[in-house]
Amino acid sequence: MMSRSPKRGGRTSGEMRGSIQLYDKPGFVTFVTVPISGSIMMSPTGASFHQFIHGIMGKIYKLSGAVASLLKVRVGGKKPQRFSCITSDHLYKFNIIPEFRDQLSLKPGYEERAAVTSALGKEKLWSSTNLYHHLEVLQNLVPKRPNEESAHPWVDAFIFRTSAMVSSKKHMVLCLEQVVSQRALHPQTLSFTTHSGLIGYTAAIADNYWADGFFSDPTLVNLKLMMPCGFFIAEAKIGSFSLMEQLPQAIGEMYACAKHLEINTLRGVLTNGLSWIFVLIVLNSDDNGAKYRYSTPIEFQWSLGDMLPQIEKPWPDVLAGILLHWVSIKSTFLIMSTNTGIDREQLCRYWKQ
Numbered sequence: 001m002m003s004r005s006p007k008r009g010g011r012t013s014g015e016m017r018g019s020i021q022l023y024d025k026p027g028f029v030t031f032v033t034v035p036i037s038g039s040i041m042m043s044p045t046g047a048s049f050h051q052f053i054h055g056i057m058g059k060i061y062k063l064s065g066a067v068a069s070l071l072k073v074r075v076g077g078k079k080p081q082r083f084s085c086i087t088s089d090h091l092y093k094f095n096i097i098p099e100f101r102d103q104l105s106l107k108p109g110y111e112e113r114a115a116v117t118s119a120l121g122k123e124k125l126w127s128s129t130n131l132y133h134h135l136e137v138l139q140n141l142v143p144k145r146p147n148e149e150s151a152h153p154w155v156d157a158f159i160f161r162t163s164a165m166v167s168s169k170k171h172m173v174l175c176l177e178q179v180v181s182q183r184a185l186h187p188q189t190l191s192f193t194t195h196s197g198l199i200g201y202t203a204a205i206a207d208n209y210w211a212d213g214f215f216s217d218p219t220l221v222n223l224k225l226m227m228p229c230g231f232f233i234a235e236a237k238i239g240s241f242s243l244m245e246q247l248p249q250a251i252g253e254m255y256a257c258a259k260h261l262e263i264n265t266l267r268g269v270l271t272n273g274l275s276w277i278f279v280l281i282v283l284n285s286d287d288n289g290a291k292y293r294y295s296t297p298i299e300f301q302w303s304l305g306d307m308l309p310q311i312e313k314p315w316p317d318v319l320a321g322i323l324l325h326w327v328s329i330k331s332t333f334l335i336m337s338t339n340t341g342i343d344r345e346q347l348c349r350y351w352k353q
Contacts, residue, residue, distance in 0.1 A: 086252035095289025096255055096281075104278055104295035106318075114314035117321040121164035131161045131320065132311055139302070139309050144274075148200075154273025158316075159203060162323040171211035172327070175202040175218040199253055203327050224261045243270055243277050243297055251292055254281045258290070267326045275299045276319055278326065298322075 091097070118128035134157050142153050163172040178199040204214060204223060214222055250270040258266040258281060270277045276299070281292040300315035 086248050088248050091248055091251055095284070096251060097289070097291055099291050099293050102293060104280065104293050110318055111314050114317035114321055117165065117324070118314070118317045124164040126160045126164035128161070128317055128320070131157060131316055135311055135316060136309065151271065151273035155201065155271060158319055158323060159201065161320045162327065165320065165324050166205055169207065170205050171208045172203060172205045173211050173214045173218065176200070178202045178220055199257065205328050220257070220260055243272060243275055246270060247277065247279070247294065250279060251281065254279060255290055258283055269326070278322060
């Protein structure tokens with residue numbers, strides 16, 4: 001901004017103020033604002049203005065060392081750790097440990113419950129019947145390749161089916177590739193590591209009013225302020241690898257989201273579109289790490305009918321029912337003790353206690 005004073009001998013006196021923002025990389029929270037100001041004498045030739053700019057560049061050069069040092073302190077002197085690099089060793093170092101004796105498993109009678117949930121949204125485009133037809137088309141259309149892009153058509157189908165099952169009084173909002181960055185404290189050395197990356201899918205269900213707010217501004221910050229529930233999917237990066245090998249990455253993503261949103265409990269699923277591992281993570285009350293539970297991989301099977309592959313029931317309906325349950329629960333409650341938020345019967349409780 002510049003403010004001018006009266007002319008003096010054909011020159012104009014002025015004051016220029018402003019700021020320069022320096023940040024490490026887009027999507028990360030570390031940045032520094034450097035104020036600049038100075039008096040200038042504006043002349044027809046602009047020579048004094050050029051001198052002013054030259055002086056400002058000199059100031060920036062002198063400040064660069066201090067800014068670099070500050071950035072180094074803010075990020076712990078290390079580059080952010082990508083979620084794709086997280087291993088079981090990283091989780092152990094930050095006290096994020098599994099509860100092996102209490103893993104997620106399906107309740108008896110899930111076939112009957114899946115048959116009931118299949119009727120939800122039957123009048124909509126993404127009905128249970130159309131989901132089966134769509135999956136059979138994908139089976140002959142999309143080759144199974146070792147990359148995450150091949151998983152998207154399968155994952156999308158189940159997300160769309162889940163949205164069709166939501167009560168008319170509620171609305172589901174789906175956001176792709178949320179940026180998240182979270183600093184994790186090493187409890188033994190008291191050093192920080194920054195984890196950062198993209199969350200493949202973020203879905204939330206809420207009353208229509210609150211869902212509209214998230215739809216207009218689909219950021220994690222807005223989700224934190226407005227949404228009563230949340231759901232996160234981390235799709236497999238390389239389809240040829242075992243999903244279990246990529247579970248630490250999904251745990252890291254969910255932990256970062258839970259810390260970012262300041263919630264105690266978060267649900268997600270690791271999938272390549274064909275195999276699904278459901279995950280529940282609960283942050284420790286002392287703010288030191290977390291515990292997590294996960295299911296064995298759930299897959300839908302194929303059989304040959306009239307020499308063409310057909311999907312065996314009820315597995316797509318089971319997956320869709322679990323997804324609806326997973327995305328509908330309030331994030332701060334435990335999975336087995338909360339209402340699904342659906343205005344129909346309690347149809348989607350699939351897990352054993």
